[in-house]
Amino acid sequence: MEQLNKYRLICTLSFGDIYGQIIVWLIVIFISLASALALWSAERQIYALATVGLILVLSLPFLLFAFVTTLLNHIEISPIEMEETTRTPAGTSPRKKPIEATS
Numbered sequence: 001m002e003q004l005n006k007y008r009l010i011c012t013l014s015f016g017d018i019y020g021q022i023i024v025w026l027i028v029i030f031i032s033l034a035s036a037l038a039l040w041s042a043e044r045q046i047y048a049l050a051t052v053g054l055i056l057v058l059s060l061p062f063l064l065f066a067f068v069t070t071l072l073n074h075i076e077i078s079p080i081e082m083e084e085t086t087r088t089p090a091g092t093s094p095r096k097k098p099i100e101a102t103s
Helices: 002-006 015-039 045-073
Strands: 007-011 075-079
Touching (some): 015 045
């Protein structure tokens, strides 16, 4: 467990990194809805719903794969220097004796 404390985990993912993926996903949704509207008639309603379902079900794994790989590509693990491990989170050296109130 002590070995894990010597590394810093940083996530540098921002909205701009996944913005293109969201745009592509919206395009896929609109294309599937357009194809459903084109197939919609009194006799082919089930084909329209099946088309939308099929497009969404087949494209969802690719979308999730793109999101997960983008996230994993933006996780950085860097070693912490020895001086940084002796400092407190506030950036000051740890005190040997706790502060006591005087009356």
